[in-house]
Amino acid sequence: MSRFVRPSKYRHVFGSVAKKEACYDNVKVSNNAWDTNMIAANGKYISVNWNVSGGGAFAVLPVARTGKLPDIYPLCRGHSAAVLDTAFSPFDDSLVVSASDDGTMGVFQIADDAFDILDLSEKEKERIGGLQDFSPVRKLAGGGRKIGQVVFHPTASNVLAAASGDHVIKLWDVEAAQPRVTLSGFADTIQDISFDWTGSTLVATCRDRKLRTFDTRQGGEAVQVVDGHGGIKGSRAAWCGSLDRIITTGFSKMSDRQMFLWDSKNLSAPLKSIVLDSSSGVVMPFWSDNNIVFLAGKGDGNIRYYELESDELHFLTEYKSSEPQRGACFVPRRCLNAEENEIARAYKVTGNQVQPISFLVPRRAESFQSDIFPPAPAGEPALSAADFFNGKTSGPKLISLEDGRGVAGSGASTGSVPAAKSAPTPAPATAAPVSSPSAGLPVTSPITPSTPAQQTSLPAPTRTATISAPAPEPAAAPRAASPTKNLYGGARATPAAAAAASTPAASPAAATAPSRISRPASPVKSSSAAPAPNGSAQVDELTAELAKLKSQLVERDAYIRKLEVENEKLKVNQERVRAALMS
Incomplete structure (x- = not known):
């Protein structure tokens, strides 16, 4: 020792x-x-x-x-x-x-x-x-x-x-x-x-x-x-x-x-x-x-x-x-x-x-x-999402904790780096083009960027009332002329579009599954076959039933939250009454 x-x-x-x-x-x-x-x-x-x-x-x-x-x-x-x-x-x-x-x-x-x-x-x-x-x-x-x-x-x-x-x-x-x-x-x-x-x-x-x-x-x-x-x-x-x-x-x-x-x-x-x-x-x-x-x-x-x-x-x-x-x-x-x-x-x-x-x-x-206190990563990106998915790489931008100024040479990006020999062959890129980014987000301390990188802003926040009204009944099944959008922006083939395919018939359950896509706005070609005529009606019925259940689920969550709020208010009033009686 x-x-x-x-x-x-x-x-x-x-x-x-x-x-x-x-x-x-x-x-x-x-x-x-x-x-x-x-x-x-x-x-x-x-x-x-x-x-x-x-x-x-x-x-x-x-x-x-x-x-x-x-x-x-x-x-x-x-x-x-x-x-x-x-x-x-x-x-x-x-x-x-x-x-x-x-x-x-x-x-x-x-x-x-x-x-x-x-x-x-x-x-x-x-x-x-x-x-x-x-x-x-x-x-x-x-x-x-x-x-x-x-x-x-x-x-x-x-x-x-x-x-x-x-x-x-x-x-x-x-x-x-x-x-x-x-x-x-x-x-x-x-x-x-x-x-x-x-x-x-x-x-x-x-x-x-x-x-x-x-x-x-x-x-x-x-x-x-x-x-x-x-x-x-x-x-x-x-x-x-x-x-x-x-x-x-x-x-x-x-x-x-x-x-x-x-x-x-x-x-x-x-x-x-x-x-x-x-x-x-x-x-x-x-x-x-x-x-x-x-x-x-x-x-x-x-x-x-x-x-x-x-x-x-x-x-x-x-x-x-x-x-x-x-x-x-x-x-x-x-x-x-x-x-x-x-x-x-x-x-x-x-x-x-x-x-x-x-x-x-x-x-x-x-x-x-x-x-x-070595330099710390700054609150500013060195790359955009498009740059990263296109193969660029970069270290983080750094700032000094003494005065908040950027460190020279940090955050410099390089070109596409080849993968290791043991890495698998990459799949073809399917990324949709990213919309033009807005101005970079502000940082609490001044930074001297070495490369221009911008932060894409998100939409303005939305808030829902704690005690909300029941959700409206969803609309009927969409038209068959074009693919519809699901809850998260993806495209989903309609039953009528699936019926136009010439491949063998598929089960109704398979027809209702959403397609996996990489771009929310692009049409989806159905690889599965069209359901039988009576199957199309079953798909419409199941789709309407699913939408109804989702609506009921939203109503249930809103009602539970309402009860939680009322319960908390009762607890607060009870504590006030107890404090008043003890005084």
Whole structure:
């Protein structure tokens, strides 16, 4: 054993939890058992999976509004099943995407004044119609199975990776509402996904205990597939920033919690293996560009952290707490308070509270400490979605945390990079041309861009009333002259158009299935045959019945939400009466 202590700038890093008045109380966290972080955050908002009836929902909490949340709180709705995961855009703090058990994703744009109504009195709220829930500005239909994880691309605007229950990962163009690349080859449930520094490679863990890396521009099968952690429980992965290293957490065959360090260029065996403990909670890894990895275990009260140096993971210390965490997340580094030497900030979800935790480096000097604050990724994209899907690659644009100015040379894009030899042959590109983007989104700090990249803006947000009227009866079956649009913008062949085909007859059930297309406005040629004359009538009848059931489902969700609001009002009045009697 060495007699000398290893020198490190982060040896005395400590975690400081916010005071109670700076926490977020009365948070009704979802009880869903799906393995997810439960929470996402940036410098402006926090999203939390919410426990509701009548469809799935999540709440968006403004970071500046601390304290106890009101019993009746506006929620982001639009799913018919539980919300499993959420993700904020790295280039638009007001844009958040939700993944649901109903197989869809909702894109929400939160207005800056959306929560001003919370400052009004009860009478003023009733006068303007009460609190209103948020509706998605766009819905993405991921398929018939649930969407378990969503992650935004780190350098390209409006590019989203989504892992679905049919064992594939799709890269979506959010603006066009279409999947452009599909990553396949999984044999079981996908547990976690993570992009590398440029977003050209993606690593994924799976319940089949395999670790896979993919070329995101080529799609198809994995470039590398190796055995990961031996245990059947949840495994997570985190890319080590600009390094070509990957950190995974999981369980051994003896149910010990482990952490592995991998070389992304050669996954034949882990470079480093560490046994953490024998607890049962899934370990969530979070990487900081200070070369520190934070490990937060579900069901634990502690957050431990290691420093990566020369392919060695050195234990620093841990933040200790008696309150177990159900989930956790870390904010982007551009949102940190450099004046307080804050190198990381986490949000920890407990039973009914969200706690901010700042990780600080004790320093006597009051000036900017450049040695512990390397440049951070800026809130401005280096590529557009069209550039990325056309094969361009780029590192993120960087800013200095001292003055917010851009770092020269960062975010420079290059041409199409050839895939690795073991990568599968790419499918022909079917991406629709992207509409001309609008002006780039503003960044909180000034940035000197090295390449012109623009952020495509989304439509203005729409909100629905909390107590909404029943949905109108849907229209009759569309005309047969042209294909119709389904709920999410895709084209669907009408029964009469299918009847015009000359191929053999197909079953009515097959005729009702929507066609998979890449462009929402292009007609679809039916490859299946026309149904019999009586089959066409059955298709019309089934289509009308399906529309009726969807309408009834919307009415049911609205009625359940109405009952929830009335129930919360009764609880508030009951508390007021009790307080009046006690006084």
